[in-house]
Amino acid sequence: MLSESVRDPGEPSKSVRLAYFVTHPIQYQAPLLKRIARERDIDLRVFFCSNISVHGYSDKGFGGLRVKWDTPLLDGYSYEFLPGFRKNDTLSFATPLNYGIWSRLSEGGFDAVWTHGYYNFNCLHAMFAARLLRIPVILRSEAPLSDHTRPATTRIAKRLFFMMMKHVIHSLACIGEAHREYWIRYLGEDMPILFMPYAVDNQYFSNQAAQASHQREELREQLGLKPGFPIFLFVSKLQARKRCIDLVEAFLGLSQGHDTEVPAYLLIIGDGDERASIERRIRKAASANIQMLGFRNQSELPRFFDLCDVFVLPSMNEQWGLVVNEVLNAGRAVALSNEVGCHLDLVEDGVNGFIFPPQNVEALRMILRQFIADPALAAAMGREGLKKIGAYSFEQDVYGLRQALASCVPGFIA
Numbered sequence: 001m002l003s004e005s006v007r008d009p010g011e012p013s014k015s016v017r018l019a020y021f022v023t024h025p026i027q028y029q030a031p032l033l034k035r036i037a038r039e040r041d042i043d044l045r046v047f048f049c050s051n052i053s054v055h056g057y058s059d060k061g062f063g064g065l066r067v068k069w070d071t072p073l074l075d076g077y078s079y080e081f082l083p084g085f086r087k088n089d090t091l092s093f094a095t096p097l098n099y100g101i102w103s104r105l106s107e108g109g110f111d112a113v114w115t116h117g118y119y120n121f122n123c124l125h126a127m128f129a130a131r132l133l134r135i136p137v138i139l140r141s142e143a144p145l146s147d148h149t150r151p152a153t154t155r156i157a158k159r160l161f162f163m164m165m166k167h168v169i170h171s172l173a174c175i176g177e178a179h180r181e182y183w184i185r186y187l188g189e190d191m192p193i194l195f196m197p198y199a200v201d202n203q204y205f206s207n208q209a210a211q212a213s214h215q216r217e218e219l220r221e222q223l224g225l226k227p228g229f230p231i232f233l234f235v236s237k238l239q240a241r242k243r244c245i246d247l248v249e250a251f252l253g254l255s256q257g258h259d260t261e262v263p264a265y266l267l268i269i270g271d272g273d274e275r276a277s278i279e280r281r282i283r284k285a286a287s288a289n290i291q292m293l294g295f296r297n298q299s300e301l302p303r304f305f306d307l308c309d310v311f312v313l314p315s316m317n318e319q320w321g322l323v324v325n326e327v328l329n330a331g332r333a334v335a336l337s338n339e340v341g342c343h344l345d346l347v348e349d350g351v352n353g354f355i356f357p358p359q360n361v362e363a364l365r366m367i368l369r370q371f372i373a374d375p376a377l378a379a380a381m382g383r384e385g386l387k388k389i390g391a392y393s394f395e396q397d398v399y400g401l402r403q404a405l406a407s408c409v410p411g412f413i414a
Contacts, residue, residue, distance in 0.1 A: 013412055014111075014409065014412045015042070016042055016112060017043045017108065017110045018042055018043065018045070018112050018113075019104070019105060019110045019112070019114070019126075020033070020044060020047065020113075020115075021047050021049075021113065021114070021115045021116070021123055021126040022047075022049070022117075022123075023049050023050060023117070023122070023123075024048055024049065024050040024051065024053045025051070025054055025073035025074060026053065026073075027053070027069045027073060027298055028198075030072060030073045031200075034076030035397075035398060036077070036398060036401065041412070042401075042402075042405070044077055045079070045080070045108070046077060046078065047079070047080055047126075048081050048082065049096050049120070050084075051081050052091070053073060054073055054074065055068070069297065069298055070297040071298050071299060082098040082099070082101065082104075082122070083098065083100050084096040084098040085097045085098075085099065093121055094120075097121060097122070101125050101126050102129045105129050105130060105133055105135060106129075106133055110130075110135055111136075111405075111409045112135060112136050112409055113126060113130040113135050113136070113137050113138070114137075114139075114140065114401075115138075115139055116141065117141045117142070118139060119141075127139070127168050130168075131167070136170035136409065137168055138170065138172070138173055138404045138405070138408070139171075139172050139173065140172070140173035140196060141175075142319040142341075143179050143182045143183065159186065165187070166191065169187070170192070170408045171194060171404045172187070172191060172192065173400055173401065173404050174193050174194065174197075174400075175196065175198040176198060176341055177344040179319075180193055180195075194400045194404045194407070196400030196401055197345060197392050197396060197397065197400070198342065198392075199392045199393050199396065201394065202329050202390070202393050205302060205305070205329035205330065206330070206386075209302045209305050209329060209330035210306075212303040212305075212306040213306050216307055219303055219304075219307055223291060225265050229263055229289075230263075230310065230372055231264070231265045231266075231267060231307060231310075232247075232265065232309070232310050232311075232312055232368065232371075233267050233304055233305070233311050234247055234266070234269065234312055234313070235269040235270060235311070235327075236323060237271070238270045238271055238272030238274040238278060240273070241317055242270075242314070242316075243314040243315055243316060243337070244270070244274060245277070245281065246314045246359060246364060247266070247312050248266070248282065248290065249281075250362075250364040250365040251266045251289075251290065251365075252281075252285050252290075253361070253362075253365050254368060261288075261289065262289050264289065264368070264371075265290070268291065268292045268293065269293045269296050271294055279292060301323075302326075302330065305326060305327045305329075305330035306330050308327075309333065309371065309378040309379075310333045310335060311324070311333070312368075313335075314356075314358060314359075314364060315336075315339060315340050318340040320340075321341060321342045324336065324340065325342070325346065328386065329386070330382075331382040331385065333371070333377070333378040334347060334352070334385065335354045335356065335364065336356075338355050338358070343355055345392065346389065346392065348384070351381065351384050352381045352382070352384035352387075352388055353385065354367045
């Protein structure tokens with residue numbers, strides 16, 4: 001939770017010059033960077049390795065669909081696209097391959113370097129360059145919640161890698177509780193770990209959902225949904241690990257017979273490699289209560305968050321799931337697998353949602369039945385979720401970043 005012991009605005013603090021390295025402009029991060037740039041004693045400079053998200057790109061996760069986000073990605077903060085040797089429409093460990101990182105750090109007068117991730121060459125380049133230049137490094141990164149599926153040789157190599165990285169990283173900006181456990185396991189308890197949780201622009205999503213509520217019945221009619229039937233919603237890439245098919249099977253199993261209509265609707269938003277197989281399953285079942293709505297851009301989603309009663313994400317190995325943050329801002333109940341990374345932070349089982357084991361179709365079906373049997377349950381859980389999401393905000397992120405800077409920059413006050 002956000003501490004009340006913030007610094008006295010009249011207390012002098014050293015101003016810091018902060019370099020942030022990240023692969024590309026990310027729709028979830030842009031408003032956070034804009035918020036950080038408002039801090040009077042943090043001079044933020046963002047270095048992007050690629051501009052693919054600005055001009056549009058073919059997203060493999062969406063089945064090769066051409067994606068261009070419809071929200072501002074570059075407003076309100078100072079940035080630069082690094083020059084590169086290899087540029088194309090993909091992001092990988094060595095693509096793009098940028099240069100100029102050393103010169104920018106050695107000549108830029110930076111007090112600290114912040115990187116998003118450690119799993120591409122450019123971020124590693126920035127981290128090791130900073131180490132050689134004696135500039136402290138703050139790492140914020142997603143991390144796998146479990147290594148149990150990895151070969152033993154991979155786990156050993158990882159431990160050796162992090163033994164080396166301990167001498168490069170000064171502090172960690174941790175995105176959630178499950179990730180804190182991961183970093184302690186690999187980097188030890190003596191590494192400073194500051195809480196900088198994954199968050200979205202809460203004000204934007206809550207305001208957009210509130211505005212959408214005025215057209216809720218109009219959208220319901222457009223989709224041909226009967227009033228009084230609860231609406232379950234899935235929003236994500238249609239990949240195997242997202243397990244949308246499990247939700248479809250759980251929903252179809254609610255019917256008590258071939259001619260019995262399920263007293264609910266399931267809306268599926270997204271695209272990807274699994275779309276065709278999911279559509280075939282729905283056609284085979286001849287279910288009129290499941291609709292696949294395809295890819296929807298970010299600005300369109302609050303309408304569907306407002307329309308639904310329950311949001312469901314049955315993923316395996318989901319490192320966080322920022323869409324959960326978004327839907328909680330609409331005051332909606334959620335049902336998540338226990339491999340969705342944010343569940344430890346954002347969901348209290350039985351209070352603002354339910355948690356179930358991944359690939360357990362029957363457990364998920366029982367949850368859907370509870371919501372159908374008790375129409376008031378979803379609304380009550382949604383109210384609790386709205387209380388919960390308030391603590392996972394950009395203000396909490398700024399506070400965590402300030403703590404990380406204070407831990408490594410003498411004279412800077414958190």
